[in-house]
Amino acid sequence: MDVTTVVAAVLFLAGIALVVWSVEHFVEAVARSAVSLGVSGFFLAVVLAGVDLENAILGITAAYGDLSRSRSGRCSGRPSSSSRSPSASPASSCPSRRGCRGRTS
Incomplete structure (x- = not known):
């Protein structure tokens, strides 16, 4: 066994x-x-294990702040990192049009 393998295993x-x-x-x-x-x-x-700090901060900001100029990858028609499907259309990328403000591209 190589030293590197032993160190990696440890x-x-x-x-x-x-x-x-x-x-x-x-x-x-x-x-x-x-x-x-x-x-x-x-x-x-x-509740504790399910808390996702980034999404919680974004949700609070969206609820109390003006995010009309911000754009999410899903709502702008660009596939987000979680939707890697090449056939993802803008309509399927944004299931809830409420946050999209009518923009699809």
Whole structure:
């Protein structure tokens, strides 16, 4: 075995151990918080694990700010990074026309 392979394997296993430890720590903290708040542990885990900070900030800004000049890839007719289909048309790229302000290109 090459030294590089051994180092890569050790780093990989250390990464797995770190993820396992982090998940255990997260679950224990959620369980304690759920008991102290009087809510379901499952509900709290879904809320905490499901929070996507960038989208939360964008949503709050969109709700309270004027984003009429901003353009999203989906609403502007350009496929976003999540829609890689070559047949994605502007109509299918923006399922909700509410935020598109009528622009399709």
